[in-house]
Amino acid sequence: MKINLKSGIDKLLFGMKQNDVITALGKPDKNYKDEDDNIIFVYNAQKIRLTFYQEEDFKLGYLVASSNDLEVFGFKLVGRKIADVKKDLATKGITKYNQETFDTFENYFNEDNWFILQTEFNEVVKFEIGAIINDKDEFDWKFPVKK
Numbered sequence: 001m002k003i004n005l006k007s008g009i010d011k012l013l014f015g016m017k018q019n020d021v022i023t024a025l026g027k028p029d030k031n032y033k034d035e036d037d038n039i040i041f042v043y044n045a046q047k048i049r050l051t052f053y054q055e056e057d058f059k060l061g062y063l064v065a066s067s068n069d070l071e072v073f074g075f076k077l078v079g080r081k082i083a084d085v086k087k088d089l090a091t092k093g094i095t096k097y098n099q100e101t102f103d104t105f106e107n108y109f110n111e112d113n114w115f116i117l118q119t120e121f122n123e124v125v126k127f128e129i130g131a132i133i134n135d136k137d138e139f140d141w142k143f144p145v146k147k
Contacts, residue, residue, distance in 0.1 A: 015141030
């Protein structure tokens, strides 16, 4: 699954509605509302969780994925050492991270592209990416609005 920084993953584009996602991936294996009344879709085969923001007319705004097939710029992420992934991303100009530690997990957040590389035991285990907020403090939706 190809990560498209600032846009989404594979066919999934920020700004899609639930029906658009169902057309692209089929029915989710699980769906529910979180504590903020956002709608969450879970696809087991793709190892991906999608969040549709309630405050944004239920547009797709956040993705969490842990598939070994995830790649960005042709580089695999999950299952690799964080030092190697960071070295690969540096060749594409991605070098700034805010690092947070939780128990055995460490998160490497890149604000420019709004993604998190989550590691455990120095190995990438999860990738999270959110829709970008533009200069007008609005979401930069990538999915074309149907007229």
